[in-house]
Amino acid sequence: MSATTTRMSAATLPRISARRRRTDQIMRGSLFAATIVALIPLVLVIYYLLHKGLSLWFTSGFFTTDPTGSFFGSPGGIRSAILGSLEIVALATVISIPIGIGVALYLTEYGKDGRFANIVRYFVDVMTGVPSIMFGLFIYIVLVVGDFGGSGYAAWKGAVALALLMLPIVIRSSEVVLLLVPSSLREAALALGAPRWRVVFQVVLPTSASGLVTGCLLAIARGMGETAPLLFTVATAFGLTFSLGQQMDTMPYLIYNDITSPRTAIENIAWGAALTLVAIVLIFNLIARLIASRSRMA
Amino acid sequence: MIPPDTTSKEQTDMSTAGSPSPGRAPADQDASKRHAVEGKAGHAVKLKDLNAYYGTQHAIKNVTIDFPANQVTALIGPSGSGKSTVVRCINRMHEEIPGARAEGSVTLDELDIYDPNVDVTAVRRLIGMVFQKPNPFPTMSIFDNVAAGLRLTGTKSRDLKDLVHRSLQAVGLWEEVKDRLNSPGIGLSGGQQQRLCIARTVAIEPEVILMDEPASALDPISTLKIEELVDELKERYTIVIVTHNMQQAARVANSTVFMLEGEVIEHDETNKIFTNPNDERTERYVTGKFG
Numbered sequence: 001m002s003a004t005t006t007r008m009s010a011a012t013l014p015r016i017s018a019r020r021r022r023t024d025q026i027m028r029g030s031l032f033a034a035t036i037v038a039l040i041p042l043v044l045v046i047y048y049l050l051h052k053g054l055s056l057w058f059t060s061g062f063f064t065t066d067p068t069g070s071f072f073g074s075p076g077g078i079r080s081a082i083l084g085s086l087e088i089v090a091l092a093t094v095i096s097i098p099i100g101i102g103v104a105l106y107l108t109e110y111g112k113d114g115r116f117a118n119i120v121r122y123f124v125d126v127m128t129g130v131p132s133i134m135f136g137l138f139i140y141i142v143l144v145v146g147d148f149g150g151s152g153y154a155a156w157k158g159a160v161a162l163a164l165l166m167l168p169i170v171i172r173s174s175e176v177v178l179l180l181v182p183s184s185l186r187e188a189a190l191a192l193g194a195p196r197w198r199v200v201f202q203v204v205l206p207t208s209a210s211g212l213v214t215g216c217l218l219a220i221a222r223g224m225g226e227t228a229p230l231l232f233t234v235a236t237a238f239g240l241t242f243s244l245g246q247q248m249d250t251m252p253y254l255i256y257n258d259i260t261s262p263r264t265a266i267e268n269i270a271w272g273a274a275l276t277l278v279a280i281v282l283i284f285n286l287i288a289r290l291i292a293s294r295s296r297m298a
Numbered sequence: 299m300i301p302p303d304t305t306s307k308e309q310t311d312m313s314t315a316g317s318p319s320p321g322r323a324p325a326d327q328d329a330s331k332r333h334a335v336e337g338k339a340g341h342a343v344k345l346k347d348l349n350a351y352y353g354t355q356h357a358i359k360n361v362t363i364d365f366p367a368n369q370v371t372a373l374i375g376p377s378g379s380g381k382s383t384v385v386r387c388i389n390r391m392h393e394e395i396p397g398a399r400a401e402g403s404v405t406l407d408e409l410d411i412y413d414p415n416v417d418v419t420a421v422r423r424l425i426g427m428v429f430q431k432p433n434p435f436p437t438m439s440i441f442d443n444v445a446a447g448l449r450l451t452g453t454k455s456r457d458l459k460d461l462v463h464r465s466l467q468a469v470g471l472w473e474e475v476k477d478r479l480n481s482p483g484i485g486l487s488g489g490q491q492q493r494l495c496i497a498r499t500v501a502i503e504p505e506v507i508l509m510d511e512p513a514s515a516l517d518p519i520s521t522l523k524i525e526e527l528v529d530e531l532k533e534r535y536t537i538v539i540v541t542h543n544m545q546q547a548a549r550v551a552n553s554t555v556f557m558l559e560g561e562v563i564e565h566d567e568t569n570k571i572f573t574n575p576n577d578e579r580t581e582r583y584v585t586g587k588f589g
Contacts, residue, residue: 112396184433188495191391192502193423194450202450206437 049275056272067254067269069238075258075266078273080240080249085277087242088155088234088250089223092162096223097216099163100170107171108178109200121175127168133228135164140232155241155248158234165229166219173215177208210291217288221281227252251277340367340536341407341505343388343425348402350383350392357383358400359560365506370528370537372551372568374544376583380560381540385508388538389425390418406506423451426504430511432491434483434498440466441479443494447502465501469493469527489520496527507531509539513546525550544584548572556580 006012056062065077103120111117139161144152181204189199205212230250236257237247251273258270343365350358358380365371373381386392387400390411404411411421434443444462448455455461462479466472471493475486483494492512499507509528513521521543528537528550541547547554547568554571556564556579564571564580575581 182433184429184431185435187391187394188429188433188435188498189446189450190394191389191422191427191429192447192450192498193419193421194447195419198450198452202446203435203437207435209437 046278049271049278052268052271053273053275056268057275059272062272066240067238067249067258071261071263071266075263075269076238078251078254078269078276080238081251081254081273082276082280083240083242084155084234084237084248085224085251085280087244088159088230088248089162089220091156091159091244092166092223093216093220095159095163096166096170096219100167100216100219101174101212103167103171104174104178105200105204107175109196109204124168124171127164128172131228132165132226133231135161136229136231136233138164139229144233149245151245153233153235153247154245155234156244158230158248158250159244161229161233162223162226165226166223169219169222170216173218174212177211177215178204180211181207210294214288214292217284217291221284221288224281224284225252225277227256231256251280340534342367343506343536343538344403344405345384345388346403346405348384348387348400348404350380350387350400351398352395353397357560358387361402361557361560361562363555363562363565365536365538366553367536368532368534369552370532370539370550372547372554373538373540373557374542374547374554374583375557375563377542378559379557381557382510383560384557385427385510385538385540388506388508389422389427391422391427393418419451423447423502424504425506425508426499426502428492428496428499428507428509428512431515432488432495434486434491434494436482436484438483439480440475440483440486440494443483444497444501447498451502461501465497466494468500468531469497470523471497487520489516489523492516492520492524493527496524496531500531504535506536506538509537511540511542514542521546544572556583558583 062077063082064079066080067078068074068076103124107117107120111120139157143149143157143160144154149156185203185207186199189203190196194202230253234250234253235247236253237249239249241248255270255273255277258266258273261267261270345361345363345365348358348361349356361380361384363371363384373384375381383392388404388411390400392398392400400412402412406424410416411425435446438446441462442449444465445455445458447453448458448461463472466475471490474490475494483491486494492515496507496512512528513524516524525546528539531537532552539547539550551568553566554568555562556571556575556577558579564575564577566575571580572584575584
């Protein structure tokens with residue numbers, strides 16, 4: 001070693017070629033351009049929503065009255081649509097979340113890498129990719145056509161369709177979160193003599209609670225904005241109703257109806273409702289992020 | 299593996315390992331006072347022709363070991379020699395690993411642990427376990443961690459506070475945490491967490507405590523505390539400890555088992571294993587010539 005006398009300097013290493021510098025700049029430039037192209041529609045959507053819809057928020061009765069359905073008179077507000085959407089999504093949540101978390105628990109705690117569990121995982125993946133209108137069609141064929149439960153269109157049928165849509169999302173996100181619970185905690189509990197169900201309820205679920213809530217909120221946000229499963233399951237109504245057995249007004253359906261109206265006043269209602277829907281979904285997402293960032297997973 | 303100058307030190311340590319060392323006598327008296335369970339005879343664990351598998355891999359081969367009551371038995375051997383697997387077979391945690399199974403007999407006194415009529419959760423309450431990495435429950439406070447064993451088994455205890463107090467005292471953690479019992483268990487240092495985990499095990503009042511390298515993730519001072527604790531706990535429990543640290547085995551164990559490739563090579567008084575083993579392979583291992 002002592003024999004080596006050459007000292008390291010800038011001349012020791014080969015210089016970076018001009019071609020390499022040029023390629024680097026071109027690649028960086030094109031990646032930046034791709035980002036901008038992706039951002040343009042996002043910004044425009046938000047701009048148009050604010051531009052066309054924000055003024056509606058400040059017209060009297062927008063949030064406090066129901067749509068009148070009259071073409072020539074006052075178009076009314078969107079109260080029944082907001083409440084209808086919330087009610088249907090609430091029911092869909094009550095259906096999909098216990099089942100979804102249950103399936104995820106089965107996959108992580110019992111099925112593990114077994115044959116059946118992997119088949120279930122495959123079908124859940126397929127369900128995630130099914131177009132949302134298929135869930136509406138399925139419920140239409142099964143529940144609406146035969147007037148199941150005494151009437152054709154009904155709010156609860158839409159909730160079932162939404163629940164089917166939300167289910168794979170809940171299962172997938174919950175499974176990921178449950179797998180994050182360190183197996184050393186399960187072992188610690190089992191070694192104390194705990195039966196498996198207590199391990200699940202007293203160790204696994206509390207440890208993963210915040211992650212589970214985050215996943216569920218994202219599923220709810222997704223269900224909130226879906227139109228297709230409601231089109232021919234709930235149909236629509238103008239007035240306020242809380243009865244899940246009847247047709248009900250919902251945000252996506254109201255937007256779908258009103259935006260095609262030739263009368264500007266009604267078309268504007270659609271923009272105001274769209275902005276409101278985005279705001280609601282955004283709130284759910286924000287809450288989900290807040291909980292996720294606060295979560296402490298050991 | 300062992301620096302050459304420790305040999306003489308080791309021998310002095312070993313000469314005191316079997317009988318209570320004078321330096322530790324006060325702690326021992328303390329311990330017997332704390333537990334104050336009069337006439338509590340310990341229970342012996344016996345393995346006979348135990349074979350354990352992971353899928354097709356034959357991890358434990360015809361292992362027969364007697365773990366005498368109220369003694370510390372150390373399992374030593376290179377990585378992959380099956381020490382941990384043996385320990386996990388004793389409280390039937392081995393079978394929690396998918397594809398793993400065990401054959402042969404494990405008895406606690408007269409009780410056959412693998413009897414089909416035996417409830418596995420009851421077995422694990424009799425035979426507690428401490429893991430290599432401290433694993434307190436992150437969602438639980440210090441108090442709840444100690445009480446976890448009871449809550450997780452649905453046991454109603456009239457005097458939970460007293461039990462938590464006694465368990466934390468038994469592991470020497472009470473003075474350090476008595477003012478923050480409601481703060482989270484994962485806020486403690488690594489050594490404190492490990493003692494918390496031992497307290498959690500002590501709280502279910504087992505008869506046997508299995509320790510799978512309990513100090514290998516800890517600093518030397520915390521390690522010393524754990525070793526002193528092991529020495530105290532043998533008053534009341536039968537202890538099996540897996541360790542990679544041969545000085546540790548020499549310090550805490552009454553007898554030592556040397557394992558290699560899933561087989562027991564030698565089981566004898568700790569003193570003998572480290573000074574005058576019968577098998578050449580044992581000698582080479584304890585003197586650091588392989589492994």
